[in-house]
Amino acid sequence: xKTFFLATGALALLLSPLGALCQQNDPNSKTAKPGPTPRTxxxxxxxxxxxxxxRDSKFFWHIGKDLPDRNLPFTPAGEAALKHNQTxxxxxxxxxxxxxxxxxxxxxxxxxxLQGTRKVAFLYGDGSYRLIPIDPQRKHSxxxxxxxxxxEIGRWEGDTLVIDSVGFKDEKIWxxxxxxPMSDALHVVERWTxxxxxxxxxxxxxxxxxxYTKSFTYSRTWITGEPDDQVREFSCSENNVDExxxxxxxxxxxxxxxxxxxxxxxxxxxxxxxxxxxx
Amino acid sequence: xxIKFGVLVAPVVGFALATALPLLAHHSFSAQFDGxxxxxxxxxxxxxEWTNPHTxxxxxxxxxAGVVLRWGCEAGAPAALSRRGFKRGDLKLxxxxxxxxxxxxxxxxxxxARRVTLPDGRIVSGASEGDGGPxxxxxxxxxxxxx
Numbered sequence: 001x002k003t004f005f006l007a008t009g010a011l012a013l014l015l016s017p018l019g020a021l022c023q024q025n026d027p028n029s030k031t032a033k034p035g036p037t038p039r040t041x042x043x044x045x046x047x048x049x050x051x052x053x054x055r056d057s058k059f060f061w062h063i064g065k066d067l068p069d070r071n072l073p074f075t076p077a078g079e080a081a082l083k084h085n086q087t088x089x090x091x092x093x094x095x096x097x098x099x100x101x102x103x104x105x106x107x108x109x110x111x112x113x114l115q116g117t118r119k120v121a122f123l124y125g126d127g128s129y130r131l132i133p134i135d136p137q138r139k140h141s142x143x144x145x146x147x148x149x150x151x152e153i154g155r156w157e158g159d160t161l162v163i164d165s166v167g168f169k170d171e172k173i174w175x176x177x178x179x180x181p182m183s184d185a186l187h188v189v190e191r192w193t194x195x196x197x198x199x200x201x202x203x204x205x206x207x208x209x210x211x212y213t214k215s216f217t218y219s220r221t222w223i224t225g226e227p228d229d230q231v232r233e234f235s236c237s238e239n240n241v242d243e244x245x246x247x248x249x250x251x252x253x254x255x256x257x258x259x260x261x262x263x264x265x266x267x268x269x270x271x272x273x274x275x276x277x278x279x
Numbered sequence: 280x281x282i283k284f285g286v287l288v289a290p291v292v293g294f295a296l297a298t299a300l301p302l303l304a305h306h307s308f309s310a311q312f313d314g315x316x317x318x319x320x321x322x323x324x325x326x327x328e329w330t331n332p333h334t335x336x337x338x339x340x341x342x343x344a345g346v347v348l349r350w351g352c353e354a355g356a357p358a359a360l361s362r363r364g365f366k367r368g369d370l371k372l373x374x375x376x377x378x379x380x381x382x383x384x385x386x387x388x389x390x391x392a393r394r395v396t397l398p399d400g401r402i403v404s405g406a407s408e409g410d411g412g413p414x415x416x417x418x419x420x421x422x423x424x425x426x
Contacts, residue, residue, distance in 0.1 A: 061411075094306035096332070126305075177307065232358045239330035241351070242306060245383050251309025251411075259307050261314030264413040267379040268319045271396050 028054040028223060035197035037159070042117060045159040045194045050225035052110040058258055061177035063106055063206065063218050070257060072180060078211030081181035085174060086249040092172045094246050096236035098128040099174070100148025101165055102188050102204050105220060106176045112231045113200075120154060120161065127234040132163050140166050146184060148173060161192040175206070177259060179250045183210040198224050305332035305356075308381075308412030312391040316382040320350045320390060324374045329357050329367045333407060336392065338376055352378045352392040354405035365395070365403040374398045378405065381413070 038046040059065040064072040074082065093099045099107065104124055114121040120132045128148075136155040144151035144167030151167040170184035186208040193201050200222050207215035254262050308314070322340035334354040339347050354360060357367070370376065377396035383389040392405030393415045404415060 091306050091310060094310065233331075234356065234358070235331045236305065238332070239328055239335070240332060241335060241353070241389075242311060242333070245385050245387060245389055246306060246311050247384055249310065251307050251311075258411070260309050260411045261413070264314030264381070265317035267317050267394060267413075267415060270379075270394065270402050271377060271400075 030198050037194045047113045047194050048115045050112045050229040051200050051222035052225050053108050054223045063176040063180055073213040085179035090246050097172050098148050123231045125231050163190040181211050183208055185210040308410040312381040313384045318382050319379050321377045324376050331356050351389045354392040355407040
């Protein structure tokens with residue numbers, strides 16, 4: 001028995017650096033043991049940072065990725081809106097119209113959060129931004145001006161930043177990269193947490209009874225960037241040559257549900273570069 | 280140097296999914312480009328637009344009849360290319376450039392520049408990050424540096 005435990009202990013010791021190595025090679029983690037959640041002076045979790053995509057799902061472009069088989073519960077109006085987006089609408093972002101919420105939670109775009117006491121700023125890689133007022137007493141307007149990010153109100157629930165948004169645009173906006181639709185009846189509730197120093201997570205509640213028969217959630221995790229990473233200048237309409245060449249909809253969808261071509265043709269072989277002659 | 284122009288027939292070969300973390304996509308690859316139409320364009324750099332949302336290289340190619348055709352090659356945004364070590368100064372007008380990629384679906388002389396062979400022989404990715412397009416394996420540099 002003693003021999004068994006010794007052998008087991010030795011095996012555990014042998015495997016532990018291997019486990020750490022596996023974790024370090026995990027693309028969704030930067031270190032084997034991420035540090036604790038940083039905090040602001042008022043003791044809230046600090047969401048400040050530059051955040052980029054992890055590879056926790058190959059379907060994170062799809063708003064229904066957490067539903068069984070990604071089946072969105074469309075109403076007849078939702079089905080019609082989807083068909084319109086797929087067959088008669090160019091991707092609004094390709095026309096340099098900002099994607100807004102919740103689409104910016106669904107893309108590969110990096111973003112940066114600057115957290116203050118009374119406001120939290122989300123800065124996106126396409127040059128768009130949103131400012132969330134932190135005010136638990138505030139109520140939504142009776143008749144908010146339609147916006148791509150909606151009318152947002154933030155509050156803290158412990159270490160969770162809750163962003164409640166209504167008042168969305170109903171044209172020139174997709175809810176995700178698959179051209180799934182959203183209406184002006186959409187109500188989005190985001191719950192942002194920072195479980196450790198390296199990760200940020202959101203649970204997004206989508207409630208749009210005009211286009212979807214019931215509410216559903218979308219969750220996602222991002223990883224922190226390098227210390228000198230930051231969102232950079234981007235002017236979408238500077239030279240938007242694509243506008244005249246793009247087709248409608250998101251493009252073909254593969255059998256596995258991801259966007260893209262099933263078997264793209266191979267490129268010509270690269271031209272070998274000759275090594276420099278030795279001196 | 281002989282100027283060549285060719286459209287390659289597309290045998291069915293699968294590409295691996297992206298291994299690099301994508302960053303930003305103005306639009307999906309497949310909304311604009313045809314993954315079945317791979318192409319290599321080799322010619323003289325006539326114009327560079329180092330702009331958002333995409334960088335464009337315009338390459339003049341002389342066909343067999345001696346007619347010069349201008350091809351537009353769409354690459355990633357300047358910040359994305361710069362992060363890969365592909366800077367504006369790596370190219371100057373008049374350089375011979377080879378661009379491998381995929382044709383636009385609308386049949387125009389516009390292509391998606393997945394791989395760019397620079398005049399000094401370096402091969403860099405011109406891909407627009409995060410667009411879901413075919414990934415191009417990295418080419419090892421004989422000098423041992425990553426390209």
